[in-house]
Amino acid sequence: xxxxxxxxxxxxxxxxxxxxxxxxxxxxxxxxxxxxxxxxxxxxxxxxxxxxxxxxxxxxxxxxxxxxxxxxxxxxxxxxxxxxxxxxxxxxxxxxxxxxxxxxxxxxxxxxxxxxxxxxxxxxxxxxxxxxxxxxxxxxxxxxxxxxxxxxxxxxxxxxxxxxxxxxxxxxxxxxxxxxxxxxxxxxxxxxxxxxxxxxxxxxxxxxxxxxxxxxxxxxxxxxxxxxxxxxxxxxxxxxxxxxxxxxxxxxxxxxxxxxxxxxxxxxxxxxxxxxxxxxxxxxxxxxxxxxxxxxxxxxxxxxxxxxxxxxxxxxxxxxxxxxxxxxxxxxxxxxxxxxxxxxxxxxxxxx
Amino acid sequence: xxxxxxxxxxxxxxxxxxxxxxxxxxxxxxxxxxxxxxxxxxxxxxxxxxxxxxxxxxxxxxxxxxxxxxxxxxxxxxxxxxxxxxxxxxxxxxxxxxxxxxxxxxxxxxxxxxxxxxxxxxxxxxxxxxxxxxxxxxxxxxxxxxxxxxxxxxxxxxxxxxxxxxxxxxxxxxxxxxxxxxxxxxxxxxxxxxxxxxxxxxxxxxxxxxxxxxxxxxxxxxxxxxxxxxxxxxxxxxxxxxxxxxxxxxxxxxxxxxxxxxxxxxxxxxxxxxxxxxxxxxxxxxxxxxxxxxxxxxxxxxxxxxxxxxxxxxxxxxxxxxxxxxxxxxxxxxxxxxxxxxx
Amino acid sequence: xxxxxxxxxxxxxxxxxxxxxxxxxxxxxxxxxxxxxxxxxxxxxxxxxxxxxxxxxxxxxxxxxxxxxxxxxxxxxxxxxxxxxxxxxxxxxxxxxxxxxxxxxxxxxxxxxxxxxxxxxxxxxxxxxxxxxxxxxxxxxxxxxxxxxxxxxxxxxxxxxxxxxxxxxxxxxxxxxxxxxxxxxxxxxxxxxxxxxxxxxxxxxxxxxxxxxxxxxxxxxxxxxxxxxxxxxxxxxxxxxxxxxxxxxxxxxxxxxxxxxxxxxxxxxxxxxxxxxxxxxxxxxxxxxxxxxxx
Numbered sequence: 001x002x003x004x005x006x007x008x009x010x011x012x013x014x015x016x017x018x019x020x021x022x023x024x025x026x027x028x029x030x031x032x033x034x035x036x037x038x039x040x041x042x043x044x045x046x047x048x049x050x051x052x053x054x055x056x057x058x059x060x061x062x063x064x065x066x067x068x069x070x071x072x073x074x075x076x077x078x079x080x081x082x083x084x085x086x087x088x089x090x091x092x093x094x095x096x097x098x099x100x101x102x103x104x105x106x107x108x109x110x111x112x113x114x115x116x117x118x119x120x121x122x123x124x125x126x127x128x129x130x131x132x133x134x135x136x137x138x139x140x141x142x143x144x145x146x147x148x149x150x151x152x153x154x155x156x157x158x159x160x161x162x163x164x165x166x167x168x169x170x171x172x173x174x175x176x177x178x179x180x181x182x183x184x185x186x187x188x189x190x191x192x193x194x195x196x197x198x199x200x201x202x203x204x205x206x207x208x209x210x211x212x213x214x215x216x217x218x219x220x221x222x223x224x225x226x227x228x229x230x231x232x233x234x235x236x237x238x239x240x241x242x243x244x245x246x247x248x249x250x251x252x253x254x255x256x257x258x259x260x261x262x263x264x265x266x267x268x269x270x271x272x273x274x275x276x277x278x279x280x281x282x283x284x285x286x287x288x289x290x291x292x293x294x295x296x297x298x299x300x301x302x303x304x305x306x307x308x309x310x311x312x313x314x315x316x317x318x319x320x321x322x323x324x325x326x327x328x329x330x331x332x333x334x335x336x337x338x339x340x341x342x343x344x345x346x347x348x349x350x351x352x
Numbered sequence: 353x354x355x356x357x358x359x360x361x362x363x364x365x366x367x368x369x370x371x372x373x374x375x376x377x378x379x380x381x382x383x384x385x386x387x388x389x390x391x392x393x394x395x396x397x398x399x400x401x402x403x404x405x406x407x408x409x410x411x412x413x414x415x416x417x418x419x420x421x422x423x424x425x426x427x428x429x430x431x432x433x434x435x436x437x438x439x440x441x442x443x444x445x446x447x448x449x450x451x452x453x454x455x456x457x458x459x460x461x462x463x464x465x466x467x468x469x470x471x472x473x474x475x476x477x478x479x480x481x482x483x484x485x486x487x488x489x490x491x492x493x494x495x496x497x498x499x500x501x502x503x504x505x506x507x508x509x510x511x512x513x514x515x516x517x518x519x520x521x522x523x524x525x526x527x528x529x530x531x532x533x534x535x536x537x538x539x540x541x542x543x544x545x546x547x548x549x550x551x552x553x554x555x556x557x558x559x560x561x562x563x564x565x566x567x568x569x570x571x572x573x574x575x576x577x578x579x580x581x582x583x584x585x586x587x588x589x590x591x592x593x594x595x596x597x598x599x600x601x602x603x604x605x606x607x608x609x610x611x612x613x614x615x616x617x618x619x620x621x622x623x624x625x626x627x628x629x630x631x632x633x634x635x636x637x638x639x640x641x642x643x644x645x646x647x648x649x650x651x652x653x654x655x656x657x658x659x660x661x662x663x664x665x666x667x668x669x670x671x672x673x674x675x676x677x678x679x680x681x682x683x684x685x686x687x688x689x690x691x692x693x694x695x
Numbered sequence: 696x697x698x699x700x701x702x703x704x705x706x707x708x709x710x711x712x713x714x715x716x717x718x719x720x721x722x723x724x725x726x727x728x729x730x731x732x733x734x735x736x737x738x739x740x741x742x743x744x745x746x747x748x749x750x751x752x753x754x755x756x757x758x759x760x761x762x763x764x765x766x767x768x769x770x771x772x773x774x775x776x777x778x779x780x781x782x783x784x785x786x787x788x789x790x791x792x793x794x795x796x797x798x799x800x801x802x803x804x805x806x807x808x809x810x811x812x813x814x815x816x817x818x819x820x821x822x823x824x825x826x827x828x829x830x831x832x833x834x835x836x837x838x839x840x841x842x843x844x845x846x847x848x849x850x851x852x853x854x855x856x857x858x859x860x861x862x863x864x865x866x867x868x869x870x871x872x873x874x875x876x877x878x879x880x881x882x883x884x885x886x887x888x889x890x891x892x893x894x895x896x897x898x899x900x901x902x903x904x905x906x907x908x909x910x911x912x913x914x915x916x917x918x919x920x921x922x923x924x925x926x927x928x929x930x931x932x933x934x935x936x937x938x939x940x941x942x943x944x945x946x947x948x949x950x951x952x953x954x955x956x957x958x959x960x961x962x963x964x965x966x967x968x969x970x971x972x973x974x975x976x977x978x979x980x981x982x983x984x985x986x987x988x989x990x
Contacts, residue, residue, distance in 0.1 A: 014814070052883050054354070072886040079887040085880030089902040099888035102898070146888070156887075353811045357892045362819070365804030365863050372860030373826045376837025383840065424844055492720055495713045498705065505976070507717060510725040512972050512979060517728075518921040520938050521961050524945075525731045528958065533743040535730065535751065568723065573983065580984035600709075629830030632923050635942060647832045647924070654836055654928055661840055668833035675828045686821060 002063045002153035002186050003028050004049065009058035011044050011210075018044045020210040022058070026188065031180050033189045035197040036207035037233070042190045045207070046156050049188065051075050062153055073102075078147040079156040083163060084139050086131040086146075092118075093127040096145045103150065117149040120179065137168045148179065154186040161196060173199060194234050198222070206230050224338075228345035231272050231338065237302070239272045240312040243342060246271075251337075253308035255289040260334035268342040275302065277336035278314035285329030287312070291322055303328060377672065384665030387429035388658070392416050426662060433666040440670075441465045467667065470644040473559070474674075477645065478627045481566035486619055488567060489574025490612075494604070496575070497582045508576070515572035523636025526565050558642040565633050570626075574619050581615045582608065624678055628671075646671045728965065735962040736765040739955050769959030773944075779960050781933075782940035786920065788851055789936050793858045793919035794912050797866050800859065801915075802908060805870025806896060810879065820871065823864035831861055831924040838929065849931030857929060858919050865918070866911055872985060873907030874900075910982040913975050920967070937964045 004026040011018040019041040026032050034042035047053040049060060051072035060067050067075050078099065087095055096114045105113075118124055121141040131139055140160060147155055160176070161169045177200055180187050191197055197204045198218045206213040206221060206229075214226035225231035231239040244253025249263040251271050258271065278287075289305040289312075301320045304313045305328065314330055322328060339348040359366075394412040399405040435442045448461045462468050496507055514522060529536045530551050541549045551557040585608055593603050631647035634640055640648065646667060653664035676683075705713075730751075734742040737757045744750035754764050761768065773779040808816050838857060842848040877900065885895035920938075927939035935943065941964065944957045972979065 050883075050887055052886070071891060072883075073889045073891060077887065079884065081880040081884055083878055083880050085878065085884030087881065087885070087899055087902075098885070102885075102894065103889040143884075146884075353807065353813075353892065355813070358807045358811050358813065358816070360893075361807035361896075362804040365800040365867060366819070368800060368856070368860040369823070369826060369863050372838075372857050373829065373834060373864075376834045376841075377829070379837035379841060380833060383837070424840060491716070495717050495720075498710075498713055499717065507721055508980065509972060509976055510721045512976065513728060513969075514724050516917055516921075516968050516972060516979070518923070518938055518964065518968070520923045520942060521964055522727075524941070524957070524961055525727045525965075528743070529727060529730065531743065533745050533748075535748040538744075538748045572724070576980050576983045580980065600705075625828045628828075629832070631830070631832060635923070647830050650830075650832045650836050651924070651928075654832075654839060659839065661836070664836040668836045671830055671833050675830065676825070679825060679828055683821070683825070690817060 003061075004154060004186060004188070005059075005061040006045075006049070007059040007061070009045070009048060009060060010056050011041070011048060011053065012056045017210050019048070022212060024205065024212070024215065026186060028186055029184050031177075031187045031189065031200060031202045033191060033197040033201035033204045034207060035191060035194060035204050035233070036213075037192055040207040041210040042192075042205075042207050043158055046158055046188055046190050049154075050077060050079055050156050076153045077156055078150065078152040078154075080140075080143045080147050080158065080160045082159045084131075084143040086139055086142055088131055091128050091130055092123060092134070092142050095131065095142055096123075096149050099146060099150050105150065113149055114145075117145040120148065120182070121145045121175070136164055137172065140164060140172060144176070144179070148183060151183075152185070154188065155180075155183075157187065157189045159191055160189075161191070161193075169196075176200065195236065198234075206233060208233075224347070225272070226347050228270055228272070228340045231340070235274060237275050237313050239274050239338070240307075240310070240314075241340070242271045242308045242310055242312060244269065244271060244308055246339070255305075255307045256287045258286045258332055258334065258337060261337060262339065262348075265339060265348055269348065270340040270342050270345070272338035272340060273332045273336055275313045275315040278330045278332050280316055280320075281329045281331040283329065286332050287330040288327060291324050291326050291328055293324060294322060380665045380668045380672075382665075383425060383661045384433055384669045385428060385430060385662075386426040386665075387433055387662040388426045388660065389416065389419050389423070390427075392419065429662060433662045434670075437465065438663055439467050439666050441467065466644070466649065467646075467670070470646050470649045471674075473562075473643045474628060474630060474645045474647075476559070477563065477566055477630045478624055478678075480563055481570055481627055482620060482623045484563075485567045485570035485623065486574045486616065488571040489576075489619075490578050492571065492575040493578035493582055494608075496579055508579075511572045511575055513572075514569045515576075517569070519569065519632035520636050522569055523565055523633040526561075526568070527637045530561055552638070552642075555642040558637070558639045562630075562633050562637060562639060562643055565637070566627065566630070570623055573623065577615055577619050578612055581612045585611050621679075621682055625675070628675060628678060646674065728969075731958065732962050732965075735769055735955070735958045736767065737955075738766060738768065739953075742958065743954065769955035770963070772953060772956040773960040773963065777944065777956055777960075779937075779940065779956075779963065782935055782937045783963070785851060785930075785934055786936040786938075789855055789858065789926070790916055790919040792855045793862065794915045796855070796859045797862045797915040798908055798912050800863065801866030801870050801911065802904065803896075804863070804867050806874050806900065808867060808871040809874035809877075810882070820868065823867050827864035827868070831922070832928075834861065835924055835928045842929065848929065849934060851930070851934055854926055854929045854934075854936075857925055858922060861925065862915050862918050866915060869911045869914065869982070869985065870907060873904070873911070876907075877903060906978075909975075910978045910985070913971065913978055914982055916971070917968075 006022050006024045006026075009022040010020055022041075022045060034045060036042045044053055048055050049062075051067065051070060051074075055068055062075055062077070087098065090098065093114060096117055097110055100110050100113060115124075118127060121144050123138070123141050123145055126134060126138055126142075131142065134142065140163070143160070147157075157176070161172055164172060173196060176189075180200075189196075189200060201218055203215060204218055204221050205215050208229050214221055214230045216224075221230060221234055225234060225239065228241055232241060242253055242256055244251050244256060245267065246252075246261060246265050246269045248266075249259060249261045251258040251261055251269070253271075256271075287305070287307055289307055292304045292306055292311060295302040295304075296318075298318065300315050300318050302313050302315055303320070303322065304311050306312070340346060341348055392412045392415045393409050394415075395407055396410050397405050397407050434440055437444055444465060445462065448458055452458050452461070463472060492511065496504055496511075499507070517525075528534050530540075531537045532541065532550050537549075537551060540551075541547055551561045589607050589611075590603060593607050598606060629647050630645045631651060634643060634645055634648045635651075640652070644652075649667045650664045650671070653660040653667065734751050737751060737754045738760050740756040741750045741754045744756075750756065757766055758764055760766075808820060834857075839848070842853060847853045881899055881903070882892075882895040885899040886892065890898060923938045923942065926936045927942060930936065930939060932943065937960070941957060941960050944960060
């Protein structure tokens with residue numbers, strides 16, 4: 001029903017650039033996540049789509065309408081806010097009904113639709129309470145119900161889970177995923193939490209400093225990060241990044257020497273690899289360094305060491321035992337290695 | 353928010369402020385460059401049947417009324433009003449500086465010029481009352497903070513009274529008490545064993561009683577603000593100071609006072625602004641013989657039978673310049689912060 | 696819990712000093728009012744006694760002149776003979792109108808300022824700060840001539856409008872910082888839900904803004920009530936409000952030996968303020984500090 005298109009969209013405040021030349025096509029029924037650290041412009045982008053923020057330059061299309069000049073109410077979208085924006089003077093029922101009332105939906109339909117929405121988010125028992133008498137998770141569900149009660153073109157969600165505790169976050173996340181499946185609406189979801197992005201998204205847009213860093217499916221972003229920023233932002237723990245030199249397929253640095261890499265690249269580069277891609281070796285290893293710390297995680301053990309000035313983490317079996325200061329030897333499969341340009345941070349495409 | 357919506361919301365308020373604050377300021381400036389029309393005199397010959405004729409000079413009321421009708425503001429006077437004896441008194445000051453018997457003489461003679469007399473009291477009032485009231489307010493806040501909750505309410509209630517009381521009424525209440533036949537005045541006579549003692553007689557005592565009134569009415573504001581500030585002093589910092597070995601006084605000195613410093617700037621600013629317009633106490637205390645203020649000068653020009661708009665205008669402009677000088681540190685700081693934020 | 700904390704323990708000597716100090720302050724703050732209220736029920740030779748100030752408490756002259764220790768003569772003189780009730784009525788009209796109009800304009804403007812974030816919103820606030828600092832009497836000297844020319848001098852509406860305008864800078868600042876404390880999410884979700892900006896303000900903001908409006912209203916009321924500069928210069932003697940009326944009492948009353956009329960009028964004018972503090976102490980305190988925390 002609603003494809004959303006952003007063409008060269010920019011947002012500036014005086015000299016400060018919030019969003020710079022943002023181009024993106026969002027397909028109908030897609031679940032798109034805008035991911036990035038705070039201040040990267042992801043919320044601003046969403047607020048521009050909602051019409052809560054003026055657009056300095058560019059065009060935003062929802063369906064086949066150019067919405068640049070339209071008021072939020074005329075864009076036919078609904079939104080879940082970070083702190084929910086519930087109306088404190090109305091009951092839960094009235095809160096959910098509010099969009100129907102102000103949009104002059106025939107009164108006869110109200111009750112049925114409110115009940116349907118509240119059933120979907122399991123709020124039936126709380127309809128006569130006021131928001132102040134609800135827990136955080138319940139308030140969050142009221143906000144969701146208010147968003148889904150009418151059937152808008154698109155849902156916008158601005159960090160909807162950030163005010164919930166860890167346990168509730170997981171179950172609500174599943175609920176949102178399920179709602180999207182049921183309602184089949186275009187959804188744009190803003191978060192700084194990469195796990196939320198990975199679990200929810202059809203596609204993820206990673207942003208930093210107002211610029212798109214990479215657009216792709218969660219797996220693309222995890223497997224082939226476009227630059228060191230994305231590499232260091234996605235995954236837990238983030239990808240290890242080590243500075244060094246590469247010559248004839250051999251990467252060298254302090255405590256590290258990896259061979260079997262691409263021979264097309266020469267000069268200073270940044271080598272990236274994930275903690276789980278490293279394996280312990282006996283001798284003649286790629287990395288040989290004293291242990292800096294050992295962390296027991298339960299299902300695995302994390303050891304870290306200083307390599308070329310950076311702290312590098314690797315994941316080993318849960319039974320592994322070693323003392324701080326012991327020298328450990330590690331091998332990395334060349335196919336699991338990522339090469340980035342040292343100065344620009346961009347991924348260096350290598351064959352295979 | 354779109355510009356159109358913003359202005360739709362703020363327009364009524366903006367119109368009120370432009371019409372009744374900005375324009376009057378312009379009107380005051382224009383008035384200050386004008387002065388009342390001189391009298392138009394006519395020679396009238398009046399002849400009596402037996403006494404012959406005498407010529408007499410009279411004010412031509414009809415012509416004056418007409419002139420007033422044409423130019424209600426009076427005639428243009430340029431900076432004349434600003435420089436005359438009633439205001440900056442440039443000539444008089446020049447004469448005093450040229451011919452005097454030392455510093456003391458200069459000060460006394462300049463003090464006798466009306467504007468400088470008013471300015472002296474206004475500034476003294478500002479810069480004596482504000483710090484004393486703030487210090488007193490701070491001490492009250494510290495004291496109230498230590499007493500049980502049950503006592504706090506009533507203490508705050510009584511403390512608020514001197515602040516919210518109408519200034520004219522508050523000063524009248526105090527004035528009646530310090531009169532020779534009021535309770536304080538009578539007791540002071542006994543205390544100093546001086547049956548002629550009267551706070552109104554000596555300029556010094558008048559000033560002191562006005563300053564006392566100022567502190568009395570200003571202290572509650574500092575108290576309330578500082579008291580609220582005390583509630584936000586981080587308990588962790590206080591307790592770590594205790595563990596580090598700070599005494600009661602050192603905790604106040606190194607934790608509480610730095611924490612309240614931004615509030616103190618705010619209080620000082622508000623109170624300086626309010627004290628600069630000191631006016632009602634002078635009316636209430638009937639103190640104009642010994643103490644006047646800039647605001648009182650304007651009031652006096654306007655409330656006489658002949659309303660001296662030019663003179664009031666000039667004093668007003670000088671007062672406004674004074675306010676801007678007082679505010680300038682704040683304005684400069686805000687300006688810098690604002691530019692900093694933008695860059 | 697904090698009452699029992701070690702940091703709250705004080706030596707006895709310090710406690711005595713603190714309590715002594717507070718007693719002195721409370722007496723200083725409250726005694727003048729109690730004294731004047733008590734004295735307003737005496738005759739002049741007692742309240743302004745030439746022999747002994749104790750007379751103001753015991754009231755021997757009052758006893759002799761009226762046959763009772765207390766007399767309402769001062770009040771009768773002020774309210775009936777000198778028609779102080781007219782001034783009271785005028786004050787009621789002026790203060791209520793000023794408060795209502797100030798708040799209406801102020802909530803709209805303050806809301807816009809809190810939600811705009813534009814450069815000019817900042818400058819309007821700074822201009823308001825400068826206007827707030829202007830001594831009222833300097834503005835009054837700018838009003839008089841134009842008002843004479845327009846023939847609107849001396850009537851209540853003129854004073855009301857002027858007081859509203861003078862009040863605006865303060866009202867705007869106060870309500871602006873209050874609206875900043877209402878989450879932006881609230882009106883924005885209303886706008887996404889289908890309201891225009893004004894509808895969002897009416898349906899969602901107005902229902903939750905009353906605490907801030909009440910606090911601001913108290914201060915608007917106080918400003919109008921306590922004003923002397925504007926009302927004494929802009930109102931004709933028929934239309935005077937309480938404060939200028941009392942001031943004009945002083946001149947005439949002293950010569951006729953009727954100072955007690957003025958004392959009674961002063962006490963009458965103080966009573967509403969007492970009641971105000973009694974009921975709205977919390978709001979006054981929070982209002983003062985709200986401004987401070989923002990500043």
